[in-house]
Each structure stands twice: as C-alpha cells, then as structure tokens.
Amino acid sequence: xxxxxxxxxxxxxxxxxxxxxxxxxxxxxxxxxxxxxxxxxxxxxxxxxxxxxxxxxxxxxxxxxxxxxxxxxxxxxxxxxxxxxxxxxxxxxxxxxxxxxxxxxxxxxxxxxxxxxxxxxxxxxxxxxxxxxxxxxxxxxxxxxxxxxxxxxxxxxxxxxxxxxxxxxxxxxxxxxxxxxxxxxxxxxx
Numbered sequence: 001x002x003x004x005x006x007x008x009x010x011x012x013x014x015x016x017x018x019x020x021x022x023x024x025x026x027x028x029x030x031x032x033x034x035x036x037x038x039x040x041x042x043x044x045x046x047x048x049x050x051x052x053x054x055x056x057x058x059x060x061x062x063x064x065x066x067x068x069x070x071x072x073x074x075x076x077x078x079x080x081x082x083x084x085x086x087x088x089x090x091x092x093x094x095x096x097x098x099x100x101x102x103x104x105x106x107x108x109x110x111x112x113x114x115x116x117x118x119x120x121x122x123x124x125x126x127x128x129x130x131x132x133x134x135x136x137x138x139x140x141x142x143x144x145x146x147x148x149x150x151x152x153x154x155x156x157x158x159x160x161x162x163x164x165x166x167x168x169x170x171x172x173x174x175x176x177x178x179x180x181x182x183x184x185x186x187x188x189x190x
Contacts (some may be wrong), residue, residue, distance in 0.1 A: 002035040006040070020056075026121040036139075041101075043154070059086070062073055065178065073165075080136070091139060094139035102189075104183040104185070105133075105188050105189040106186065106189075106190075107129060107130065107133065107135070107186075107187050107188075107189075108184055108185070108186050108187075109128075109129060109130065109184060109185050109186075109187060110182060110183075110184045111125070111127040111182065111183040111184060111185075112120050112182075113180045113181070113182050114169065114181045114183060115172065115178045115179075115180055115181070116169045116171040116178055116179045116180075116181055117171065117178045118171045118172075118173045118177050118178055119171070119172075119173070120171070122154065122168045122169065122170050122172075123168070123169045123170070124166065124167065124168050124169075125166070125167050125169070125183055126159060126164050126165070126166040126167075127164055127165050127166075127167075127184070127185045128160075128163060128185075129163055129164050129165075129185060130162035130187060130189075132189055132190065133186055133187040133188055133189045134163070134187060134188060134190075135158045135159065135162050135163065135164055135165050135185050135186070136187065136188050137165070137184045137185070137186045138156055138157075138158070138165030138166075138167065138183065138184065138185045138186070139156075139183070139184050139186075140153065140167060140181050140182060140183045140184065141181075141182055141184075142178075142179055142180060142182070147171075147179040147180075150171060150172045150173050150179070151169060151170070151171055151172075151179050151181060152169070152171075152172055153167060153168065153169055153170075154168050154170065155167065155168035156168075164175045164185060167181075167183050168179050
C-alpha cells in the first residue's frame, strides 16, 4: 500500500473504530497483545474500501446532524422558546376621555309643589331627571317650618333605571289643612 493510501486510510480507520467497525480483523475493545501492536500491519483492498465507505457515511451523517442542530438553534432564537431582545417603544396613544367627577354635569331639578292632605294616606310622586342624565339623590322641603316637622317621608329612592327620584309623603296633622311639599332631584350627565 502506498504512503498516500495509508495516510487516507488511517483517519478513515479511526472514524470506523469510533463507530464500532472492525479494523484489521481485531474487534474494537478487544485486548491487543504488545507483539501485535509493534508489528507492521497491512490492510487489504476490501478492508480499505469498507472503512472508506463506512467513514464517508459517518461523515455525511455527522454533517447532516450538525446542520439539523444549527437549524434548531436558529428556530429557538427566532421565537420558539428563547425570548429576543426588547423592541423599541411604540408611538404615543390617543388621549382617553377625562375621568373623575365633573360638577358642571350635575343639575338640580326642582319639581312642582305637591299638596299632601292632613290625615290622608300616603301621596306618591316621582320627579324625572333630564334625558341623558341619571339620578344621584333626591330631597324635599316645605315653605313653612311648622309644617316641615309634621311631614313624614317613609320612602325616598331612585327609580329602577336611575331616570328620576320617587317619594312617598304623609302629613301627620289632623284637620282639613294640607302641607305643600316641593321635591327635588340631583342628576348627573354622562
């Protein structure tokens, strides 16, 4: 065997030995006698061809595996697990609507005078808010201080859709007189 053939065969033999192929008739991992190790060795053409073919296949598999590993690394960096660096800040968004309480949107609606007869059953009255507003609270007053102490209001509440305020009045004095009650509601717009 020429020196050139031997130089190409030795790396191929090492590759073949690393994958478990038999070289020069000695299985990989078997004990080698020192006399055999010191002796020059020879490789037949069929052995050389087999080692060369096996090493070429192993080299192709190794290259294919390294390409696959590189593709997996690129895929993991591209978004399949490893987060990338933070991007630049986006543009400023549009300003949202003003929040909080706006006193300018609050109105007080005063109703008409409601006569409440003395000694009668309750008198009910509902005062509506302007369209587009909701009721926040309600109240009432009388023109005479003496009458105010004897008017009872057993019910004062917002309507079911907050579109106004409802009252129930009673006048506790016996006789033919009546109390004049003026209701009001505080409403707020959206």
